Amino acid sequence: MLAAMTPKISPDGNAGIAARGASVLLQNYRPQPIALVRGQGCRVEDADGNRYLDLMGGIATAVLGHCHPKLVRALEDQAKRLWHVSNLFTTEPQIALAERIVRHSFADRVFFCNSGAEANEAALKLARRWHRDRGDDRFEIVAFEGGFHGRTLFTVSATGTPAYWKGFEPLVPGIRHAPYGDLAATEALLGDATAAILVEPLQGEGGVRPAPDGFLRGLRELADANGCLLLFDEVQTGIGRTGTLFAYEQSGVAPDVMTLAKALGGGIPIGAMCASERVAGALVPGTHASTFGGNPLACACACAVLDVLIEDGVLEHGRRMGAFLGEQLGKLAARLGDAVVETRGAGLLRAVELREPAAGVVDRCREQGVLVITAGERVVRLAPPLIVEQSELEEGLAVLEKAIAAG
Ligand SMILES: Cc1ncc(COP(=O)(O)O)c(C=O)c1O
Secondary structure (H helix, E strand, O other): OOOOOOOOOOOOHHHHHHHHHHHHOOOOOOOOOOOEEEEEEOEEEEOOOOEEEEOOHHHHOOOOOEOOHHHHHHHHHHHOOOOOOOOOOOOHHHHHHHHHHHHHOOOOEEEEEOOHHHHHHHHHHHHHHHHHOOOOOOOEEEEEEOOOOOOOHHHHHHOEOHHHOOOOOOOOOOEEEEOOOOHHHHHHHOOOOEEEEEEOOEEOOOOOEEOOOOHHHHHHHHHHHHOOEEEEEOOOOOOOOOOOOOHHHHOOOOOOEEEEOHHHHEOEOOEEEEEOHHHHOOOOOOOOOOOOOOOHHHHHHHHHHHHHHHHOOHHHHHHHHHHHHHHHHHHHHHHHHHHEEEEEEEOOEEEEEEOOOOHHHHHHHHHOOEEOEEOOOOEEEEOOOOOOOHHHHHHHHHHHHHHHHOO
16 A cells, blocks of 8 residues: 555544445445545545555546646636526526537537436437437437446446346337447348437447447448437547547547536536537427536536646647557556457557456555556456546556556
């Protein structure tokens, strides 16, 4: 463990806090045995005063690290002005955020919600409704094996890994899954009832698997030929994670709808469904809503996230760090030989697929002061904040290499 750098801020310590949680929280998570109490930049500290290098960024969420001064200021300024009044009134922060998303993407209109699942739920509902408004009762969704889209019933039904939905059946009907990357198999599932194709440009939870070259373009062509909509789930890949502001930019095609969450708020809960003008009109007043959607605090913070990424050069810095990380992981894999199956990913969303289960590597990294996560049983995932420095990546990779070698 790293030496304690600052005094403890919780009298209970890691074990005491975990024990309290075990008695009152629903036991649907299996948290690591540390309670994090504060963070700054790419470092976080636990309740025993141990410090860690955070190379997982709150599962690809803390895109500007922890307590970035400009995000703290944006939140403080908004906190002194207006917190919440609902969508029965117009509030400016959500308009300012939508303006930024529209300026920097294919989208013409944005709906705000609170999470990735809700953003995808809205996208799926929009797809059905859009067809319905054309006198057409298309309702089927074609999604992909290994995909992950959230935990609401519609989104978990669209999720292409049975472990996420086993025991919750009956699922939402009409969802079909093709192997990720297989255009011929996708085409075979499309028909007169298809409302939309839903796909991640790079599968995050499914093991950090980038779409094969030409796959997204092929899906665009299939969707156009069939007459269904194309929905890109950029909840994990969006907001600079793969080297461009949105991953779809690297494919040369745009979807009809893109969903965002995770990094959009830099750690504040917010989701967004971003649609082209052609399809956005499907959701007229009364068809869809969210009490907290467009909340001024969340939107003010998300505006600051985009401003720092774009105007302060963090997006460009993250792209450089992503290229460095990819290169270094390749060398690490070569040195480790048989223990590593492959390294893959894009930008600052990268993975090492191991021959053995990855949980032990995650534990050994944490014990040496570095936080990483899995993405499937044998995959170690790295999703550091975009502000990460080369020296921090070097420090983390040295720990990761030893942790894999010790397996
Ligand atoms: C691609 C993708 N879509 C949707 C979700 C669900 O997001 P949330 O947990 O915010 O509902 C996730 C979460 O990991 C995700 O990675």
